[in-house]
Amino acid sequence: MRHRFFVSFLLGCLFCCRANDTIAQQQPYQHIALTNYSLPQGLPSTLVYYLYQDSKGFIWIATDRGVSRFDGRQFQNFTSAEGLESNEVFRIAEDRYHRIFFYCDNYRVCYYENGRINRLASRDKILWPPTASMCFNRYNELCVIYGLRPIIYRFPELNVKPHNMRDTANTVYGANNEAVTLTGRDDKMIRETLAADSFPASPNYIKPYRLEVKGKYVLLICKKWVQVYYSTASGLKPLHRYDIEGEVNAVNLIGGNKFCVSTFKKGLYVFDFEKHTRVNYLNGSITTHALTDSEGNLWMGTFDKGLYLGVNPGVQLLDASSGLANDHILRLAVLNNRLFAGHILTGVSIIQATGPQTYAIDTLNLKQGRSDFNRITSFLPVKNKFMVIGTDNGIWKLDASKTSSPAWPRLMYTLGPVKDIIEHNDTVSYINHNAIRVISDWNKMFGWYFVEGLRPTSFALYRNYKLVGTMYGLYRVDYHKGNDNSTRTRLFEKDGVRAVRSLAVNGARYAIATEDNGLFIFDGSELQHINTPTLPSSDVRRVVWTDANTLWACTSSGAVMLRFRADGALQKHLTFNTSLGLPSDNVADIAKTNGHYFLATDQGIAVVPENLEPSKLSPILIAESKKENDQYHFGEAIKLQYYAISYKSLGTVSFRYRLKGVDTNWTASTSGEKEFIRLSPGSYQLEVVAIDRFNHYSPPIITRFAVLPAWYQYVWLQALAALAMLFLLFVLVRRYYLSVIRLQRQDFEREMALQAERQRISTEVHDDLGASISGIKLQTELLTHKAADKDVQLEIAAIYEAITDISTQVRLIIWSLDMENDDVSSLIIFIRNQAKKLFAHKNIRLEEQITDESSGLVLRGELRRQVFLFVKEAFNNIIKHANADEVNLQISVIKRTFTITIRDNGQGFEVAAARSAANTGLRNMRSRAAGLKATFKISSDSKGTTIVLKVPL
Numbered sequence: 001m002r003h004r005f006f007v008s009f010l011l012g013c014l015f016c017c018r019a020n021d022t023i024a025q026q027q028p029y030q031h032i033a034l035t036n037y038s039l040p041q042g043l044p045s046t047l048v049y050y051l052y053q054d055s056k057g058f059i060w061i062a063t064d065r066g067v068s069r070f071d072g073r074q075f076q077n078f079t080s081a082e083g084l085e086s087n088e089v090f091r092i093a094e095d096r097y098h099r100i101f102f103y104c105d106n107y108r109v110c111y112y113e114n115g116r117i118n119r120l121a122s123r124d125k126i127l128w129p130p131t132a133s134m135c136f137n138r139y140n141e142l143c144v145i146y147g148l149r150p151i152i153y154r155f156p157e158l159n160v161k162p163h164n165m166r167d168t169a170n171t172v173y174g175a176n177n178e179a180v181t182l183t184g185r186d187d188k189m190i191r192e193t194l195a196a197d198s199f200p201a202s203p204n205y206i207k208p209y210r211l212e213v214k215g216k217y218v219l220l221i222c223k224k225w226v227q228v229y230y231s232t233a234s235g236l237k238p239l240h241r242y243d244i245e246g247e248v249n250a251v252n253l254i255g256g257n258k259f260c261v262s263t264f265k266k267g268l269y270v271f272d273f274e275k276h277t278r279v280n281y282l283n284g285s286i287t288t289h290a291l292t293d294s295e296g297n298l299w300m301g302t303f304d305k306g307l308y309l310g311v312n313p314g315v316q317l318l319d320a321s322s323g324l325a326n327d328h329i330l331r332l333a334v335l336n337n338r339l340f341a342g343h344i345l346t347g348v349s350i351i352q353a354t355g356p357q358t359y360a361i362d363t364l365n366l367k368q369g370r371s372d373f374n375r376i377t378s379f380l381p382v383k384n385k386f387m388v389i390g391t392d393n394g395i396w397k398l399d400a401s402k403t404s405s406p407a408w409p410r411l412m413y414t415l416g417p418v419k420d421i422i423e424h425n426d427t428v429s430y431i432n433h434n435a436i437r438v439i440s441d442w443n444k445m446f447g448w449y450f451v452e453g454l455r456p457t458s459f460a461l462y463r464n465y466k467l468v469g470t471m472y473g474l475y476r477v478d479y480h481k482g483n484d485n486s487t488r489t490r491l492f493e494k495d496g497v498r499a500v501r502s503l504a505v506n507g508a509r510y511a512i513a514t515e516d517n518g519l520f521i522f523d524g525s526e527l528q529h530i531n532t533p534t535l536p537s538s539d540v541r542r543v544v545w546t547d548a549n550t551l552w553a554c555t556s557s558g559a560v561m562l563r564f565r566a567d568g569a570l571q572k573h574l575t576f577n578t579s580l581g582l583p584s585d586n587v588a589d590i591a592k593t594n595g596h597y598f599l600a601t602d603q604g605i606a607v608v609p610e611n612l613e614p615s616k617l618s619p620i621l622i623a624e625s626k627k628e629n630d631q632y633h634f635g636e637a638i639k640l641q642y643y644a645i646s647y648k649s650l651g652t653v654s655f656r657y658r659l660k661g662v663d664t665n666w667t668a669s670t671s672g673e674k675e676f677i678r679l680s681p682g683s684y685q686l687e688v689v690a691i692d693r694f695n696h697y698s699p700p701i702i703t704r705f706a707v708l709p710a711w712y713q714y715v716w717l718q719a720l721a722a723l724a725m726l727f728l729l730f731v732l733v734r735r736y737y738l739s740v741i742r743l744q745r746q747d748f749e750r751e752m753a754l755q756a757e758r759q760r761i762s763t764e765v766h767d768d769l770g771a772s773i774s775g776i777k778l779q780t781e782l783l784t785h786k787a788a789d790k791d792v793q794l795e796i797a798a799i800y801e802a803i804t805d806i807s808t809q810v811r812l813i814i815w816s817l818d819m820e821n822d823d824v825s826s827l828i829i830f831i832r833n834q835a836k837k838l839f840a841h842k843n844i845r846l847e848e849q850i851t852d853e854s855s856g857l858v859l860r861g862e863l864r865r866q867v868f869l870f871v872k873e874a875f876n877n878i879i880k881h882a883n884a885d886e887v888n889l890q891i892s893v894i895k896r897t898f899t900i901t902i903r904d905n906g907q908g909f910e911v912a913a914a915r916s917a918a919n920t921g922l923r924n925m926r927s928r929a930a931g932l933k934a935t936f937k938i939s940s941d942s943k944g945t946t947i948v949l950k951v952p953l
Helices: 002-016 021-026 184-194 715-785 790-817 822-840 860-884 911-916 920-931
Strands: 033-036 048-053 059-063 066-071 075-078 087-093 098-102 109-113 116-119 133-136 142-145 151-153 171-173 179-181 208-213 218-222 225-232 235-243 248-253 260-261 267-272 275-280 287-292 300-304 305-310 316-318 330-336 338-343 347-355 358-365 375-380 386-393 396-399 410-417 420-424 427-431 435-440 444-450 454-462 465-470 473-479 485-492 501-508 511-515 520-521 527-530 542-546 549-553 559-562 570-576 586-595 594-603 604-609 620-624 631-633 638-645 654-659 667-670 673-676 682-691 701-708 845-852 887-894 897-904 936-940 944-952
Touching: 048 087, 048 300, 059 087, 059 667, 066 087, 066 701, 075 944, 087 133, 087 267, 116 248, 142 171, 184 218, 184 235, 208 248, 218 338, 248 287, 260 300, 300 638, 316 485, 330 594, 330 604, 338 375, 338 386, 358 682, 375 420, 375 427, 420 454, 465 501, 473 501, 485 822, 511 542, 511 549, 542 586, 549 586, 559 586, 586 860, 620 682, 620 701, 620 845, 638 682, 638 701, 715 790, 822 845, 822 887, 860 897, 860 920, 860 944, 920 936
Parallel strands: 048 287, 330 586, 501 542, 631 701, 845 887
Antiparallel strands: 033 305, 048 059, 059 066, 066 075, 087 098, 098 109, 109 116, 133 142, 142 151, 171 179, 208 218, 218 225, 225 235, 248 260, 260 267, 260 287, 267 275, 287 300, 300 305, 316 604, 330 338, 338 347, 347 358, 375 386, 386 396, 396 410, 420 427, 427 435, 435 444, 454 465, 465 473, 473 485, 501 511, 511 520, 520 527, 542 549, 549 559, 559 570, 586 594, 594 604, 620 638, 638 673, 654 667, 654 682, 682 701, 887 897, 897 944, 936 944
8 A cells, every 4th residue: 555655654764864963953943833733623634745725825735534625714625535536645736727636645646626526537557656746837747756857747638738848858847837957067966966975866766856946946855955056047056955854755935035844753944045044843743744825824734743834933932841930921021131921820931042043941939828829910120130020929029130040039028919010219119909018128118008999900100100000990199298198089080991900101101901991091191092993802901112102902812012103193003913923812911122022921922023014915715606607597595605715814704795786785704605595587796805813805706696587587478478468368358348248238138128018018007007097087076976875975985086096006107117207307397296286285385496417317217116105105294194384395416316305394293202103104214215225314393394315326
């Protein structure tokens, strides 16, 4: 198995290396803050063979269990199940078409393109050792860097650019399209160099050297050294040879004048071949490969610990492994170029630079009676000789005048917790939980000034008066001679200065750190307020002036360096956190010495060069489309994937989205996947930006996509459906109207037949029955004159009256059946005539008021008959019961309402009593009004009765 061969090769390198103690002593070991990625973070294996950053910015990791693509937040793993030739991948390279190629342990190559792994059609094996390098030249040929000349492969899938093959005979290629043609003199010089170190240029398969091109440099890489040449027009110029402990695995350039060497035994070396210096990282670890990405971050692959990321290799880390008392540092101070670091458990570390990036560290333990709460709370350098140290249990005086720090005399002066210490006029003052105490000559207590109930946190001297920071605000304390009393004045209460954590005086200015409102700077006349977003947090734990115009603010989210102009205006601010190489964001204190800033954290001290500037690179935003034509059907879920490359942000990136022309506001999200469900058909433009931890915005990306309508949403189909609906509606309406017309015709024919029948019945009744009744009436009248007996005359008169009534009813029937009487005007005339006949016969005076606006309105026979019978009933009631001598008849036809009002001047009656009694006349009138759907009203009093009937026409 290739895996067993490779492991054996690594182990063999561990034992065959040649030691060089002189070199080991000359080079410093650089300890930096590293982020480890291994199995828990999603890496498929702890064995990393190779690292590569593609043109988009992704980091590719080759392991023995597949290959991974890393975007700074998550690993996307590919194995043989996704198409890899084998799970064990040794080398990675990108061709000119941005395809990522993998060399696997089965001697075959496959490549990644458009989200999937593809295999080559050719099944030929590519034979080279796993320590060789792989790249593509400017013709897109696959070059295996091994020995003194590359091995060239031209597969059909590579789409090799045609060229003269003779040009490649003596050419060495690099991964960034570099090409150096070796002359005969160059070839001779290289072979002589190899022969001088017992490396014969044999044609054997195993060659323990290779020739690589990195920019303008050509590197001859052997087992125990690297020779650097500079490429000129006349040939190669030898520069330097670098001996290395441990076997060389890979060499990569870092910038224009540095390269790094990963080894199998001594970690990672970084060489500066202009300054002739080198630094060692991960000493003692088996590093397999290294990479410097586009942000300047250092990536290191290991044999058994996964992947390491150093976001800022220029920031050194001092911690317990470097010699500190422990990793948790609370306070820093500088005395005589020595850095004092105060820890928890009253440990003190004394740090002194012994050379570039090297430090000598001594530790002291201040033994105290109490051990439950022992912290270093403050440092005060005095007279360039003494270091006064405040702890939770008292004050220590340390004589730092001697050379050896462990031999420094130390004296504990007083007991009790110390919050802060200041020096003034040869006296030392410190503040504890309830008082300010002044010490003179370290032999006696000079004075006590009580500040009970304020919970002091910090202490400072400003213009001959003392400032006391407390959890309840900032106070000015003035002493009174002759007693221990003092006056306290609250400062800047209305300006938001509340819980004070720290004070720092710088000449005429002093800074105030608060727990919840950022920091304030007072210059004697004006108060300046600085808060988020300039600061990473509103909780500022400590403020420190490192020079006249530079103020540091320490928070739990990092430290901020604020630089001011001479007039006090803020010039710029720089944030330092884990994204800049700090081991922790929890920064407790700052000190400056020997051109470096020292930042105290709970995981060690970060040593930051004074000229270090945070990265100003914007995150790289990448869109990966899951559809080739970016077209989706209506109802289909639209999923768009975006990646934000910002490795310094350590995964802390966010996204903002908006549909142009649709959304008025941005939508913020921590996810790079944007999903839309049931967007209306149309063309859309999605605008996306990424924001890194430094609040840098990426250039926006606009993704254009279209939502195709469903089959039923196409305009032509909708128009056709509309036409079909209109046609169907036309057919239905036509059928409806035809049926209506047919029914109307039937009704009309039926009505005409009914009218004809009515006319026939009316004529026959008039001609036959009417004539017979008239004859009977005439004969009855003649019998009345012939009869001599009065009783007979009375009986004949009763018969005559009955016949007269029958004749009247027959005339009413004939009148109601006659079609010529269907208009309202005929009804009005008929009612008037009948009223005149009735009331004239009974000697009752009739008054009429007629308003006729009927203009041809029709009232059919039966309805006319019911109206007349209602009126006749009213007339009969007046004649029979009212005892009236005057009747007023009002008839009006206005706005299709037929109104009849009948009023008499009779004796009246109780309407309520008549309704409750079985009054047949009123019951008939109400029944006829209901049948007519008319409104019937009746009112009566001693002056007469009024009846109103309103019939809708």
